[in-house]
């Protein structure tokens with residue numbers, strides 16, 4: 277996935293000289309995960325900025341660039357460190373179009389690695405998607421593999437709204453996929469049916485997609501697996517379609533349960549398709565605690581916990 | 594070189610040097626253990642021993658420390674037992690925080706050393722609040738807070754410096770200026786000297802050679818005196834060098850060629866040894882003896898701590914609140 281994202285950035289920079297990268301250690305070092313490796317030598321220091329250590333500043337500066345015709349891509353080294361920039365994200369990026377009567381827009385891309393799986397403990401593992409999804413005016417996307425990462429990013433470069441691009445860091449080097457050379461797009465706002473089955477639906481995204489797919493395959497579960505790909509706005513049609521098809525829904529995410537994506541998806545389903553439900557909706561999520569270092573394997577939803585929910589939902593009559 | 598004359602200070606210096614050797618030895622031990630897969634991660638402190646231990650020399654037990662992830666020497670010189678640090682790094686069941694935090698994120702209330710966080714400079718405003726509590730309760734102590742030079746770019750640094758100054762609080766801002774914030778050199782971090790930023794907040798800024806233990810000691814001593822007299826905060830720019838990588842995940846050859854090899858003239862241990870010899874407090878034989886003895890002490894302690902079992906998984910989900918919420922109770926029931 278690292279290469280796919282690198283390629284998307286590189287190709288868009290080649291095509292459009294308004295694309296500027298900024299972030300901590302993104303230049304000479306090529307980013308702490310090497311996502312921006314080689315881009316400084318290719319495009320120079322005017323387009324790849326090794327910034328001082330100030331998330332609030334670089335996001336704000338990026339928004340200013342975006343408002344004035346550039347296409348900034350800001351990297352926040354870990355999503356856990358984005359919070360000082362939340363004021364800029366929530367009060368500036370998300371509200372500029374609205375408050376200016378559409379005279380100004382802020383098409384900034386904020387990329388950031390999120391989630392656990394690298395033994396990063398409390399501050400290098402957070403899944404904070406709900407903080408962003410609660411903010412109208414933002415688009416929030418998260419790929420589950422290299423192909424989607426490049427395709428979604430290519431779409432992000434064409435969008436005119438601010439985008440929070442959450443990269444599941446655990447997948448950076450663990451998932452291999454064929455990624456075409458050309459600048460194909462994967463549409464924002466559209467989920468993907470990653471597996472087709474009749475007995476139940478598992479709705480998930482990001483790092484959990486591969487865990488769910490592996491579980492389903494290994495245990496020969498006849499399930500629809502819906503990869504949301506964009507968390508805001510949600511692809512409500514795809515969600516409702518799978519509910520109509522199976523009537524049994526499990527939502528899986530790594531973020532804590534309380535007010536996680538599962539809550540919103542459950543509410544949408546309950547409001548619109550309650551008559552189709554043959555069992556209560558179940559959630560398999562991270563617990564409502566900080567993310568632990570040593571015991572991270574207990575925190576992240578795994579095959580065992582998913583299968584427990586599958587058994588429970590299939591048994592329900 | 595700064596001067597010390599009193600017998601008491603000379604004894605302090607000998608003790609401080611022993612702490613430096615212990616820090617260096619432990620540091621190398623942990624880095625090696627990380628390479629062997631016995632430790633998950635670590636942020637080496639090599640090169641920053643003098644400034645941390647020099648600062649600790651100027652403090653009393655009652656003083657509070659709000660440090661960061663590169664402060665093992667500071668902990669050691671505060672009298673924190675080595676096993677407390679090793680247990681944290683291993684995240685075993687004897688660790689105070691039960692392996693919840695990444696290695697290098699220690700703390701010990703008993704030693705007035707606040708538990709460390711990763712987001713840089715977020716400890717600084719806390720140090721200001723801590724100082725306010727001391728002042729409000731008319732307690733004697735002062736607060737030392739540490740951070741890298743990269744951290745001076747954050748809003749937290751600005752906020753803390755301003756607040757401490759406005760309320761004239763007993764805070765010592767000790768910038769561990771090791772020249773690098775991961776791959777960014779200090780010249781690209783800021784256009785001015787770190788110490789000179791103090792002027793913008795109306796407090797003194799002192800520049801010190803952070804590789805020279807006595808120079809840092811003198812600087813911090815002056816700042817502590819000022820703080821104890823109720824005159825407010827001081828910023829100290831302790832100029833040093835990060836001899837190792839940023840962390841065990843970092844490859845500095847990607848971005849820098851300069852180095853300060855161990856035992857070279859800029860190495861803070863070399864400088865301290867020169868001072869000790871000049872003051873006739875130690876000779877080469879004594880120094881070598883301390884070094885050899887320390888290796889054995891560290892090896893033994895490390896092996897001992899390695900035998901301690903991992904924490905009970907349930908502890909990862911405790912102490913989120915004073916009482917566990919119903920949600921977490923339910924979730925943990927499902928997980929374990």
Ligand SMILES: Cc1ncc(C[n+]2csc(CCOP(=O)(O)OP(=O)(O)O)c2C)c(N)n1
Nearest residue numbers: 357663711712713741742743744773774775
């Ligand atoms: C708010 C925040 N942003 C980014 C990071 C990632 N990060 C960890 S250490 C570091 C560099 C810190 O440099 P400096 O303050 O000079 O301290 P040093 O590591 O050199 O001791 C960065 C960018 C972080 N920990 N916190």
Ligand SMILES: [Mg+2]
Nearest residue numbers: 741742773774
């Ligand atoms: Mg530094």
